[in-house]
Amino acid sequence: MSTIEATSKESPAGQAPSPGTVAYELEGSLYLNVTRSCTARCRFCYREESPRIGPYDLALVRDPTAEEFRAVLGNAGRYRQIVFCGFGEPTLRLALLSEIGRELKGKARSVRLNTNGHGNLIHGRNIVPDLAGFLSAVSISLNAHNAVLYEELCRPSFGPDTFQAVLDFARKCVGSIPDVALTVVEHPRVDLEECGRIAAAIGAALRVRRYYTHIQDTQRYLPDNG
Numbered sequence: 001m002s003t004i005e006a007t008s009k010e011s012p013a014g015q016a017p018s019p020g021t022v023a024y025e026l027e028g029s030l031y032l033n034v035t036r037s038c039t040a041r042c043r044f045c046y047r048e049e050s051p052r053i054g055p056y057d058l059a060l061v062r063d064p065t066a067e068e069f070r071a072v073l074g075n076a077g078r079y080r081q082i083v084f085c086g087f088g089e090p091t092l093r094l095a096l097l098s099e100i101g102r103e104l105k106g107k108a109r110s111v112r113l114n115t116n117g118h119g120n121l122i123h124g125r126n127i128v129p130d131l132a133g134f135l136s137a138v139s140i141s142l143n144a145h146n147a148v149l150y151e152e153l154c155r156p157s158f159g160p161d162t163f164q165a166v167l168d169f170a171r172k173c174v175g176s177i178p179d180v181a182l183t184v185v186e187h188p189r190v191d192l193e194e195c196g197r198i199a200a201a202i203g204a205a206l207r208v209r210r211y212y213t214h215i216q217d218t219q220r221y222l223p224d225n226g
């Protein structure tokens with residue numbers, strides 16, 4: 001199978017509805033669609049309007065169970081990387097990440113989390129030691145070069161201090177998780193050079209993602225959502 005491992009939203013009478021696309025393959029990596037919930041409302045996000053990546057419809061009827069993820073991870077070692085992502089924030093389901101992540105140890109070649117960096121705010125504690133137990137890599141959405149623009153672009157539910165909390169989360173990841181990257185959308189108002197300086201000061205890499213202005217263009221790929 002070369003493309004996707006997904007389940008239909010239709011299910012036999014009497015059974016709970018299938019969640020939708022549980023996992024999908026992109027460029028040799030398997031992406032796990034962990035949740036549809038998020039603690040931000042980024043202006044450039046198409047989670048609500050058109051939750052698609054390439055050919056994949058990522059709209060979830062409900063969040064998938066651990067068992068449903070296990071069902072697509074039988075051959076985890078064949079993928080370049082297993083990626084916890086979503087059209088939502090995966091750390092909202094920290095217990096599930098830890099459960100599946102621990103099971104992937106020794107089976108997956110690499111395990112990455114795509115996150116908005118709100119995990120410590122969500123749980124009210126430092127969750128990086130939990131994540132470091134099973135992650136090889138983490139991609140953290142920076143999305144702005146300062147707190148004012150971050151709040152305007154990402155509209156985080158935790159308010160104006162969120163940008164600093166994201167930076168603090170990233171600092172804690174560096175040294176605990178082998179590969180730490182900050183990601184930023186190539187938005188006309190975002191100062192990419194300043195983002196590069198922020199990433200360098202933290203000791204993280206910076207990855208720039210394309211900014212899509214045409215929400216109906218469902219053939220685009222933006223695999224680092226989170």
Ligand code: SF4
Nearest residue numbers: 038042045088116226
């Ligand atoms: S953090 Fe990610 S999933 Fe959440 S609104 Fe922003 S881009 Fe969308």
